[in-house]
Amino acid sequence: xxxxxxxxxxxxxxxxxxxxxxxxxxxxxxxxxxxxxxxxxxxxxxxxxxxxxxxxxxxxxxxxxxxxxxxxxxxxxxxxxxxxxxxxxxxxxxxxxxxxxxxxxxxxxxxxxxxxxxxxxxxxxxxxxxxxxxxxxxxxxxxxxxxxxxxxxxxxxxxxxxxxxxxxxxxxxxxxxxxxxxxxxxxxxxxxxxxxxxxxxxxxxxxxxxxxxxxxxxxxxxxxxxxxxxxxxxxxxxxxxxxxxxxxxxxxxxxxxxxxxxxxxxxxxxxxxxxxxxxxxxxxxxxxxxxxxxxxxxxxxxxxxxxxxxxxxxxxxxxxxxxxxxxxxxxxxxxxxxxxxxxxxxxxxxxxxxxxxxxxxxxxxxxxxxxxxxxxxxxxxxxxxxxxxxxxxxxxxxxxxxxxxxxxxxxxxxxxxxxxxxxxxxxxxxxxxxxxxxxxxxxxxxxxxxxxxxxxxxxxxxxxxxxxxxxxxxxxxxxxxxxxxxxxxxxxxxxxxxxxxxxx
Amino acid sequence: xxxxxxxxxxxxxxxxxxxxxxxxxxxxxxxxxxxxxxxxxxxxxxxxxxxxxxxxxxxxxxxxxxxxxxxxxxxxxxxxxxxxxxxxxxxxxxxxxxxxxxxxxxxxxxxxxxxxxxxxxxxxxxxxxxxxxxxxxxxxxxxxxxxxxxxxxxxxxxxxxxxxxxxxxxxxxxxxxxxxxxxxxxxxxxx
Numbered sequence: 001x002x003x004x005x006x007x008x009x010x011x012x013x014x015x016x017x018x019x020x021x022x023x024x025x026x027x028x029x030x031x032x033x034x035x036x037x038x039x040x041x042x043x044x045x046x047x048x049x050x051x052x053x054x055x056x057x058x059x060x061x062x063x064x065x066x067x068x069x070x071x072x073x074x075x076x077x078x079x080x081x082x083x084x085x086x087x088x089x090x091x092x093x094x095x096x097x098x099x100x101x102x103x104x105x106x107x108x109x110x111x112x113x114x115x116x117x118x119x120x121x122x123x124x125x126x127x128x129x130x131x132x133x134x135x136x137x138x139x140x141x142x143x144x145x146x147x148x149x150x151x152x153x154x155x156x157x158x159x160x161x162x163x164x165x166x167x168x169x170x171x172x173x174x175x176x177x178x179x180x181x182x183x184x185x186x187x188x189x190x191x192x193x194x195x196x197x198x199x200x201x202x203x204x205x206x207x208x209x210x211x212x213x214x215x216x217x218x219x220x221x222x223x224x225x226x227x228x229x230x231x232x233x234x235x236x237x238x239x240x241x242x243x244x245x246x247x248x249x250x251x252x253x254x255x256x257x258x259x260x261x262x263x264x265x266x267x268x269x270x271x272x273x274x275x276x277x278x279x280x281x282x283x284x285x286x287x288x289x290x291x292x293x294x295x296x297x298x299x300x301x302x303x304x305x306x307x308x309x310x311x312x313x314x315x316x317x318x319x320x321x322x323x324x325x326x327x328x329x330x331x332x333x334x335x336x337x338x339x340x341x342x343x344x345x346x347x348x349x350x351x352x353x354x355x356x357x358x359x360x361x362x363x364x365x366x367x368x369x370x371x372x373x374x375x376x377x378x379x380x381x382x383x384x385x386x387x388x389x390x391x392x393x394x395x396x397x398x399x400x401x402x403x404x405x406x407x408x409x410x411x412x413x414x415x416x417x418x419x420x421x422x423x424x425x426x427x428x429x430x431x432x433x434x435x436x437x438x439x440x441x442x443x444x445x446x447x448x449x450x451x452x453x454x455x456x457x458x459x460x461x462x463x464x465x466x467x468x469x470x471x472x473x474x475x476x477x478x479x480x481x482x483x484x485x486x487x488x489x490x491x492x493x494x495x496x497x498x499x500x501x502x503x504x
Numbered sequence: 505x506x507x508x509x510x511x512x513x514x515x516x517x518x519x520x521x522x523x524x525x526x527x528x529x530x531x532x533x534x535x536x537x538x539x540x541x542x543x544x545x546x547x548x549x550x551x552x553x554x555x556x557x558x559x560x561x562x563x564x565x566x567x568x569x570x571x572x573x574x575x576x577x578x579x580x581x582x583x584x585x586x587x588x589x590x591x592x593x594x595x596x597x598x599x600x601x602x603x604x605x606x607x608x609x610x611x612x613x614x615x616x617x618x619x620x621x622x623x624x625x626x627x628x629x630x631x632x633x634x635x636x637x638x639x640x641x642x643x644x645x646x647x648x649x650x651x652x653x654x655x656x657x658x659x660x661x662x663x664x665x666x667x668x669x670x671x672x673x674x675x676x677x678x679x680x681x682x683x684x685x686x687x688x689x690x691x692x693x694x695x
Contacts, residue, residue: 167575174572175569187553189550189553221604221607389641
């Protein structure tokens, strides 16, 4: 009963309701405008909502998250430019549809499917999270440590790019997170005897630099790219269309939730995998994939919105983020004095149910804003980059400054911005850095706890790992990720595939 | 899973993987080597972390930093070797594709912003920044540039100051007095 009341909090307070609405609205546009990403928006927003209460701050951020994941599809369809990484797969069939003059239908289907996917994700979150957190209470420190490593590795390996670069990025993040005085022994780490470094590097400065400034600098290459106009017709899809694709949408939503719930993997990967799945199971699409197949829209869009709910599961129950945005949200909860993890669900169940309520509301707002306001939308998306880029930079600076009122944070932010700019150019993923920074403390604490209980004996440590099925599974998963990237795996796979082809 | 990159390594999308798959971008090798060097340095620094309360064993404060920097060094070395083997992408140049003059200019502008922020205050610094930046990028007339810059600055300032109550350094502008003046005005009008 209490949880129901907490769930309804957001519906009964007009102020919170409005914030979710504003957030979702802003999210749709932030997600849609190429050069603005949800990660960027949420990381800048943390510093601005710093002085607010937890509830309003979370409402706004959830709105932006939900809206942003959906918003990326708009520009993917209209301009063939995914507004967010999670919309890459959407562009493959969305843009051909738009070229055929069916942009309206494409947007309509995308919206409704995102809504369905979003709900499935939230439903799974509401059902699974309490169970997972009960289970998580039995986790040993070593399990947390392994989960953290797994999360960082998963981001590195599944995002496009090489695992080695991903590992570098993750390790760098852990090192950045370790800067300052060690919380257990008060020893200085990586401070170079500078007083400035003793408090550590503000992770908000790192985040805004990596996702805000570096993106803005990169966009400088494309100031002159003009937007293409598309005609938009009827938007609201017919019930028959929705019904026809319902079975597929349930399947791809499931993929979305599962991928989203894996620590470290989010909507972008879920969308690509769902697209792949749709291609395999759709026997006779009306049009081939890549030329405007409706299934090619349904799959990634349900999956990436379902992944939102999924991503909250490890975040709320284990304190391990499901993707880059939830990593930032964990940071936000920390700032507001909450400690995400299994104890949060026990100490503050209201927080959990409040978040679920916000997600539900954001999902409705997304449907509303998705099916309306197309005209306004085309206007805003055409905002020239020559104005947009300086504004993003200004926002980034203000955001970095506002948290601690310190100019040195601004310099950190700029430094990481320039560094992130080069990382992007040379194909190093940025997600693992943020995950590393956020998880550094958790990894460090739990490793030390685990090894101290085993009296600093690695043999005993591994004995403990293999004595528990959970730890064993986690360790095997970590090892598998490594093996899957080595030549041995490629050779084995080639052998297996060859055999299959011969059978056929 | 296939490698999906619908022509967006040109950076038109937020999902930007760097460069062509099987080619080395200009400067990529240098960057990888710099990362290797930095990792080595950090590894040494991590080795120097001393535990004040006991032996530098597996549970000491140096354990995780050491492991992280070691992982950095090994992966950076692997990346360097891999990059070394790739052929250089001859279609790209550092000046055109990696670090064009505009990017350097903007990095300088941002640093200048940081320097001026405290002495000059948020509003004048931001106005200067926006005017210069938009002028450079849009290459439109002064009237348009200044209008757009100041207009968006006012909107941003209102949102920050009123909605988010973020306090930026006021510098030479008597911001607080200004707000108080309007507060008094509205309060006086309401009463």
